[in-house]
Amino acid sequence: MQSSGNTVLITGGASGIGLALAKRFLALDNEVIICGRREEKLRQAKEEFPSLHTRVADIANANDREALVKWTLNHFGRLNILVNNAGIQNRIAIQKANFTWSEYQQEIAVNLEGPIHLTLLLMEHLQVMAQxxxxxxxxxxxxxxxxxxxxxxxxxxxxxxxxxxxxxxxEDTKIEVMEVLPPAVNTDLGGTGLHTFGAPLSEFADAVFARLLAGEQEIGYGGTEERLHLTKKEQDTAAKQMWENFKHHNR
Ligand SMILES: NC(=O)c1ccc[n+]([C@@H]2O[C@H](COP(=O)([O-])OP(=O)(O)OC[C@H]3O[C@@H](n4cnc5c(N)ncnc54)[C@H](OP(=O)(O)O)[C@@H]3O)[C@@H](O)[C@H]2O)c1
Known part of the structure; x- marks a missing residue:
């Protein structure tokens, strides 16, 4: 990835990991657009970093995704880096799951439909970019x-x-695909205070950003680096251990 002169769209960029990456892209002379649902959060981010471009958009909503891409391309004429960062995390006890489907579906729409749809919407445009x-x-x-x-x-x-x-x-195009697999990082993901045990945000973001610039394809950090190399049996054992720990601490 070239370090400067990019036009970058970061979904969910007004807080946490998204804002930390936005700040690092800005420092290297890139145009950075962030979006999110809360106007107030976007305003605060812009106050802190006046050169940020902000747009209210709900990534769970297909019409909003289309409008965001259209607005970005009309407004800036180009986009060459898409960061699919927006995400939500819900704790769900399946045996007591009594919300409506649309409430559960939100998590799939933001975390999965959003990145896939934005990728497809931007594919034609990204293919004509030099990088x-x-x-x-x-x-x-x-x-x-x-x-x-x-x-x-x-x-x-x-x-x-x-x-x-x-x-x-x-693989035969000029579009590189990178994935960041964060461990727990100290952000407000899932609600304030739920990830305070996680890695410090700025240390995590510094390390990940350096590796993105170096062009690494799969970027773990701390424990998630090792997870990429576990056998299926080790993965299953780790999942069971984590679940037992969770139950122990949430009795
Ligand atoms: N923190 C961790 O421990 C951790 C670990 C692994 C992976 N991650 C991933 O890292 C990414 C960033 O999370 P974070 O930790 O930085 O948490 P965060 O501070 O809560 O950031 C999430 C951002 O996503 C935005 N967002 C949520 N729903 C949205 C929607 N429907 N449309 C547009 N924006 C939306 C939020 O803004 P609005 O609420 O204003 O929309 C917020 O700015 C997520 O994909 C998360 O799954 C985090």
Whole structure:
């Protein structure tokens, strides 16, 4: 990935990992567009980094995704880096699942439909760029699921699979496909205070950003680096251990 002169769209870029990456792209002289649902969060990000471009868009909604791509291409004339970062994480006790389907479906729509649809919407445009990158932010839970967040873990496993297929289909093009598999990182994912035990955000973002610039395809950090190399048996054992720990701490 070239370090400067890119036009970058980061979904969910007003907080957490998205904003940390936005800040690093801005520092290297790139045009950076972020989107999210909360106007107030986008306004705060713009106040902190005035050169950011912001747009309200709900990535769970197909019409919003189409409008976002249209607006971006009309407004900037080009886009060569897509960062599929927006995500939500819900804890779901399957035996007591009594919400409506549309509430469960939201998690699939943001975490999985969004990245796939945005990729397809931008494919024609990315192919005419001299150099382009699609960066998918999945999770270490793509490899070893968090049983208490079953839909989330499934969406991330699917995004991991989609990233692999995309990379292979695009191997003879100038579009590089990168995937970041974060471990727990200290952000507000899933609600304030649920990830305070995670890696410090700026240390994580510095390490990941350097590896993105170096062109690495699958980027883990801490424990998720090892997860990429586990056997199926080790993955299953790790999932079981994590579930037992969770039950122990949430009795
Ligand atoms: N933190 C971790 O431990 C961790 C670990 C593994 C993977 N990840 C992944 O990293 C990515 C970033 O998460 P984060 O940790 O930085 O959490 P975060 O601070 O909660 O950021 C998530 C961002 O996504 C946006 N978003 C959520 N739903 C959206 C929607 N429907 N449309 C548009 N934007 C939406 C949120 O903004 P609005 O609410 O304003 O829309 C928010 O800015 C996610 O994909 C997450 O799954 C995080």
């Amino acid at each position: 382009a990158s699609i960066i998918n932010i999945s999770s270490g839970l793509a490899i070893v699921p968090a049983t208490w967040a079953p839909i989330y873990s499934a969406t991330k496993a699917a995004l991991h699979s989609f990233s692999t297929s995309l990379r292979l289909q695009l």
